[in-house]
Amino acid sequence: MKRLVVYLMCGAETPELAEAAVEGGADLVELGFPFSDPLADGPVIRRAAERALAAGMRTGACLECLAAVRERVEVPLVPMTYASLLEAYGYERFAADAEAAGASSLIVADLPAGERPEIRRVQLVAPTSTDERLSLAAEHTDGWLYLVTLTGTTGARDRVSPDLAGLVSRARALTDLPLYAGFGISTPAQAREAADLADGIVVGSRAVEVAEEGPLALRDYVASLRGAIDAAVPAIID
Amino acid sequence: MTVGLYGAYGGRYVPETLVPALDELADAWAAAQKDEAFRAELGGLLATYAGRPTPLTLAERFAPGKRLYLKREDLLHTGAHKLNNALGQVLLATRLGKQRIVAETGAGQHGVAVATVCARFGLECAVHMGAEDMRRQRPNVERMRLLGAEVKPVEFGTQTLKEATSEAVRDWLATVESSYYLIGSCVGPHPYPEIVREFQSVIGTEAREQILEAEGRLPEAAIACVGGGSNAIGLFSGFLDDDVPLVGVEAEGAASLVNGRPGVLHGARSSLLADEDGQVLDAHSSAPGLDYPGVGPEHAFLRDSGRAEYVSVSDAEALDAFRRFASTEGIIPALEPAHALAHVAKLDADVVLLCLSGRGDKDLAEVVGL
Numbered sequence: 001m002k003r004l005v006v007y008l009m010c011g012a013e014t015p016e017l018a019e020a021a022v023e024g025g026a027d028l029v030e031l032g033f034p035f036s037d038p039l040a041d042g043p044v045i046r047r048a049a050e051r052a053l054a055a056g057m058r059t060g061a062c063l064e065c066l067a068a069v070r071e072r073v074e075v076p077l078v079p080m081t082y083a084s085l086l087e088a089y090g091y092e093r094f095a096a097d098a099e100a101a102g103a104s105s106l107i108v109a110d111l112p113a114g115e116r117p118e119i120r121r122v123q124l125v126a127p128t129s130t131d132e133r134l135s136l137a138a139e140h141t142d143g144w145l146y147l148v149t150l151t152g153t154t155g156a157r158d159r160v161s162p163d164l165a166g167l168v169s170r171a172r173a174l175t176d177l178p179l180y181a182g183f184g185i186s187t188p189a190q191a192r193e194a195a196d197l198a199d200g201i202v203v204g205s206r207a208v209e210v211a212e213e214g215p216l217a218l219r220d221y222v223a224s225l226r227g228a229i230d231a232a233v234p235a236i237i238d
Numbered sequence: 239m240t241v242g243l244y245g246a247y248g249g250r251y252v253p254e255t256l257v258p259a260l261d262e263l264a265d266a267w268a269a270a271q272k273d274e275a276f277r278a279e280l281g282g283l284l285a286t287y288a289g290r291p292t293p294l295t296l297a298e299r300f301a302p303g304k305r306l307y308l309k310r311e312d313l314l315h316t317g318a319h320k321l322n323n324a325l326g327q328v329l330l331a332t333r334l335g336k337q338r339i340v341a342e343t344g345a346g347q348h349g350v351a352v353a354t355v356c357a358r359f360g361l362e363c364a365v366h367m368g369a370e371d372m373r374r375q376r377p378n379v380e381r382m383r384l385l386g387a388e389v390k391p392v393e394f395g396t397q398t399l400k401e402a403t404s405e406a407v408r409d410w411l412a413t414v415e416s417s418y419y420l421i422g423s424c425v426g427p428h429p430y431p432e433i434v435r436e437f438q439s440v441i442g443t444e445a446r447e448q449i450l451e452a453e454g455r456l457p458e459a460a461i462a463c464v465g466g467g468s469n470a471i472g473l474f475s476g477f478l479d480d481d482v483p484l485v486g487v488e489a490e491g492a493a494s495l496v497n498g499r500p501g502v503l504h505g506a507r508s509s510l511l512a513d514e515d516g517q518v519l520d521a522h523s524s525a526p527g528l529d530y531p532g533v534g535p536e537h538a539f540l541r542d543s544g545r546a547e548y549v550s551v552s553d554a555e556a557l558d559a560f561r562r563f564a565s566t567e568g569i570i571p572a573l574e575p576a577h578a579l580a581h582v583a584k585l586d587a588d589v590v591l592l593c594l595s596g597r598g599d600k601d602l603a604e605v606v607g608l
Contacts, residue, residue, distance in 0.1 A: 036517045037400065037503060039407050040253040046394075058515040083251045084502040088516030110502070112254045126255040128414060133257060151255055152412035 002229040003027045003200030005180055006207050006222055007080065009034060009048040010057050010065040018069045020215035024222025026075060030107065033062040033081035040109040042155030044205035059089050063101045070102025078122065080107040091119050105142040113137040122146050127163035131170060138175035145171060147181045147198060155205045157184035160193045168197045188228035195232035242428020245542060247535035250427040252505045259414045264429045266333050276329060283325050288315045290440065294448035299566040301582050308594040309445045311469065316351050318596030319441060319469045320422060324351035326437035328359055331418035338362040338417040342406035344371055344399030345527035346378025347596050348422030353387035363387040366405040370397035371526045374604050396520045399530045403504050423466025424534035427505030431534050435471045441593060442476020449591055458587035461485040463578040464548065465528035467537045469595035474546060484546035486537060487578045491522030494533040495541050495548040509538040524553040525573035555580040560605060572596035
């Protein structure tokens with residue numbers, strides 16, 4: 001089965017939204033811990049981060065949100081954030097407190113492989129990554145590799161990046177780890193196309209937009225993605 | 239594995255997409271430094287296009303009782319020290335085969351310098367600038383457009399340099415294979431802080447020779463304003479190994495060294511204006527070139543080591559120095575170095591070397607309106 005990862009920004013409604021996403025078929029939920037200057041993010045997630053910060057979603061509140069989500073769902077939960085939060089909180093302390101609150105790993109968008117190797121996390125690789133860097137990321141990553149499908153920021157695109165196929169085949173030659181593709185995937189058709197190549201997909205910006213319409217809308221949206229990727233060609237792994 | 243460190247500061251805190259481009263840049267930079275032809279080409283451009291060496295002027299009336307020497311970067315082509323770096327980096331960009339340059343600007347001085355070198359070398363140019371800065375630095379917006387650059391307004395957050403830099407990085411993230419990011423200060427991921435410092439070190443190298451010529455001795459203090467810190471690091475680099483006190487002057491509302499804490503912004507660990515959760519705070523300064531909550535990592539290192547001292551002055555003190563300097567010396571300074579001028583009287587030094595990093599034409603409308 002292909003894996004479906006859904007990203008949600010931490011906030012007051014997030015536990016309920018995460019439950020809806022899992023009902024819709026999400027296998028893993030990424031929880032955004034907002035940062036004031038999110039360089040890897042396009043306008044949708046940047047604005048969601050601005051709103052979350054205005055609503056008081058600082059690190060302590062986000063950890064509480066994570067714990068509250070943990071009480072509602074069984075799937076793995078992975079905070080996604082930026083280095084400045086870990087810097088302020090303490091890298092090791094952040095990792096330990098996130099784990100205690102129910103996180104199974106971390107994603108730090110501006111900590112490329114090689115920086116702060118002591119922090120166990122899911123590494124991202126991109127179409128621009130050299131084979132040497134793909135290998136380094138695979139060696140250091142926590143369970144799976146996050147394939148950034150395109151050269152750019154998060155956010156919906158008209159079509160699946162043509163760079164994804166090449167990135168998948170290069171990564172497959174270097175590692176047996178599961179490969180989940182994210183950035184620029186928003187529609188069921190795109191989810192299917194990306195899932196034909198990778199072992200899982202990540203949906204962020206569009207999920208954040210749909211989440212604004214409430215849990216029912218999110219559940220239906222996630223279910224539409226689930227249906228699409230379940231029709232994809234079988235995974236090489238599992 | 240961590241590269242480009244100044245003590246505990248610096249590094250490469252960027253999305254993976256950019257890491258290969260930074261590696262490529264570091265290689266090109268290392269090769270260029272060893273290449274006599276590169277140094278000769280840059281030296282020729284600095285002499286015949288930019289107008290180097292810039293003079294050292296003794297200011298006789300502004301600071302009674304002191305011998306205040308001004309390193310006249312305001313007389314450089316385009317009116318500020320920014321061109322030193324823009325010329326150096328555009329040569330790196332052409333060596334890398336890039337056809338498009340992306341940059342951020344605050345006061346517009348870096349944007350004008352980048353637009354200028356892009357015109358000179360026939361490259362496409364996109365400059366990201368906060369909408370608030372576009373309003374208060376209108377003449378520089380018109381200059382950039384006349385030079386053929388596209389000025390991209392940034393209309394969220396503070397609408398100043400912090401957001402302009404974030405948008406420039408996002409632009410580069412999306413166009414990294416065809417674009418060169420020409421950063422304007424000694425900030426950002428490795429190797430940018432080192433590159434910018436080396437291209438600005440011409441300020442300190444020249445000033446050291448000139449003041450030895452003029453005074454027969456080194457200054458008792460070297461002083462410069464600090465936003466990101468490029469003119470200051472350029473000046474300081476000429477005196478790091480000497481027994482010369484180094485003083486950096488920040489704007490009171492943007493004092494990332496005086497009031498900051500360690501944090502990560504725009505690709506590097508440095509001293510930042512940030513809250514206890516690591517969220518970056520808004521800076522406030524009447525001088526757009528200083529209106530930035532971060533600073534170059536080498537300055538944070540120099541502060542911690544005690545080699546340089548950093549102080550701050552208020553908008554009002556800087557404005558007073560701006561007016562007084564114009565009427566006593568016949569030179570209209572930019573608001574940014576007016577901050578350094580405002581601190582001169584407080585220095586326990588008679589022979590002072592100050593980097594007059596830019597001229598103030600761009601600030602007239604804003605100052606008259608203040």
